[in-house]
Amino acid sequence: VLGPMAAVDASGSDGKGQGVETSVTYYRLEEVAKRNSSKEIWLVIHGRVYDVTRFLNEHPGGEEVLLEQAGADASESFEDVGHSSDAREMLKQYYIGDVHPLLDILDFPHRRRHSLRFLVSLLHVGKQILLRRPCW
Numbered sequence: 001v002l003g004p005m006a007a008v009d010a011s012g013s014d015g016k017g018q019g020v021e022t023s024v025t026y027y028r029l030e031e032v033a034k035r036n037s038s039k040e041i042w043l044v045i046h047g048r049v050y051d052v053t054r055f056l057n058e059h060p061g062g063e064e065v066l067l068e069q070a071g072a073d074a075s076e077s078f079e080d081v082g083h084s085s086d087a088r089e090m091l092k093q094y095y096i097g098d099v100h101p102l103l104d105i106l107d108f109p110h111r112r113r114h115s116l117r118f119l120v121s122l123l124h125v126g127k128q129i130l131l132r133r134p135c136w
């Protein structure tokens with residue numbers, strides 16, 4: 001129901017800063033979870049959302065492993081493989097936005113079964129609050 005959140009200027013540009021102006025689109029995990037077929041595949045890796053649909057055929061590790069993680073948080077499996085720095089660099093091409101820290105917290109009641117993941121996402125929230133200007 002909730003679509004992607006409106007783009008938010010995360011750079012805090014005041015018109016004269018040298019900071020690169022960037023805007024971030026925020027998604028809920030729920031939105032990501034819908035992109036779980038070979039027609040459309042999104043993955044979350046370390047709180048960032050990647051549309052890997054057009055990467056399916058090109059992935060050196062095969063499309064099967066991506067399909068297994070479709071619509072889900074693939075951080076752990078991505079790290080388990082020990083992807084090269086080239087592979088990490090490639091992520092940028094498929095980046096479409098971030099998982100929204102607050103909206104994820106609101107999902108809490110539905111996620112009790114994943115308490116460890118919830119704690120990890122809490123850590124992400126803490127990190128985002130420390131590293132970023134508030135955007136809500």
Ligand code: HEM
Pocket residue numbers: 043050052055059060061062065066069074077078081082083084085086087088090091094
């Ligand atoms: C957008 C996300 C991903 C990108 C850009 C990516 C990229 C790559 C690249 C470039 C390689 C070649 C080896 C290297 O350079 O490290 C590779 C290998 C591999 N990837 Fe990924 N990968 C992604 C996601 C995943 C995920 C989510 C999984 C696991 C579920 C996975 C499993 C593997 C496996 C099993 C190999 C083969 C390793 C080997 O043969 O030694 N990859 N990937």
